[in-house]
Amino acid sequence: MNNSYLNPKCETRSKRGSGCAVYALRLITKGELVSLWGGTVITKDQLDPDMPRFTERVIQIDEELYLLTSAEKEPNDCFNHSCEPNLGFIGQIGLVAMRDIEAGEELTFDYAMSDGAPYDEFECDCGNPTCRHKVTGNDWAMPQLWKKYDGYFSSYLARRIEQLRK
Numbered sequence: 579m580n581n582s583y584l585n586p587k588c589e590t591r592s593k594r595g596s597g598c599a600v601y602a603l604r605l606i607t608k609g610e611l612v613s614l615w616g617g618t619v620i621t622k623d624q625l626d627p628d629m630p631r632f633t634e635r636v637i638q639i640d641e642e643l644y645l646l647t648s649a650e651k652e653p654n655d656c657f658n659h660s661c662e663p664n665l666g667f668i669g670q671i672g673l674v675a676m677r678d679i680e681a682g683e684e685l686t687f688d689y690a691m692s693d694g695a696p697y698d699e700f701e702c703d704c705g706n707p708t709c710r711h712k713v714t715g716n717d718w719a720m721p722q723l724w725k726k727y728d729g730y731f732s733s734y735l736a737r738r739i740e741q742l743r744k
Contacts, residue, residue, distance in 0.1 A: 581616030582647065582654035585732045588612060588685060589655040595703075597634075598656035599684050606679040612665055613654050613673040617647040625697060631655070639670040640734040641694070659713055660686035662706040666730025667691050676730060690717035692732045 584590075587606055593599040615637060622642040626632070634655040635647045648656055657665070657673070658670060660737060665673040665687040689698065696715035703709070712716065717723065718735045721744070731739060 580648075580652045580654075581615040582652050583611075583616070584623075584653045585610070585612045588653070590656045591682075593658070598651075599655065599658050600656050602679045602681050602685060604637075604681050606675045606676050606685075608677050610675045611668070611672060612675060612685060613657065615645055615647060615654050615671040616708050617645045620644050620646050622695070627697070633700075636697065638693050638695060638697070638730065638734075639732065645671060658678075658684065658686050659689045659702065660684075660704045660706065661688060661702060661709045662704070663687045663691075666727060667732045670733050674730075688717075688723070688727065689713050690720070690723050690732055691727055691735070694718055694732075694735055 585606065587602060587604045588600050589603055590598050590600050601715050619639070622644070625636065625644060629635070631651065634651070637645050639645045663686045664676055664683065665685055666676045668674045679685065693715050699714045702711055702713050718731065718738070724739050
């Protein structure tokens with residue numbers, strides 16, 4: 579049983595380098611709900627980087643709060659990072675299409691939209707001309723991303739950004 583929702587227009591597939599990815603089966607229109615994560619809310623102190631599939635199972639949802647998905651892999655654990663994503667956040671646990679997405683496209687989001695702490699940092703090789711080459715827990719603070727992802731940051735990061743804009 580999945581604790582998360584994945585739009586039936588999507589499916590997961592194996593992907594070299596990342597293990598798995600989520601792809602569109604049919605056209606997904608801008609603003610359409612693609613995913614809602616489910617799981618257990620844990621605090622920063624409860625994070626265990628040594629747990630199996632740590633970076634697949636944990637997503638930051640608020641200041642020092644994280645969502646931990648099921649121990650069994652769910653389709654929603656397969657969303658990969660891209661510096662040119664086609665998905666953005668709605669609230670803290672939802673992903674929506676930022677533009678129309680054609681069948682066959684991989685569905686991605688920029689981890690800067692949700693990560694405000696250094697729990698999942700890595701070298702990026704998304705291959706896009708705008709690639710940052712390193713994804714960090716501080717990327718959300720880049721003003722160029724504020725404009726690019728306006729309206730698509732996780733709620734708590736949107737609040738942080740609003741405070742910095744004052």
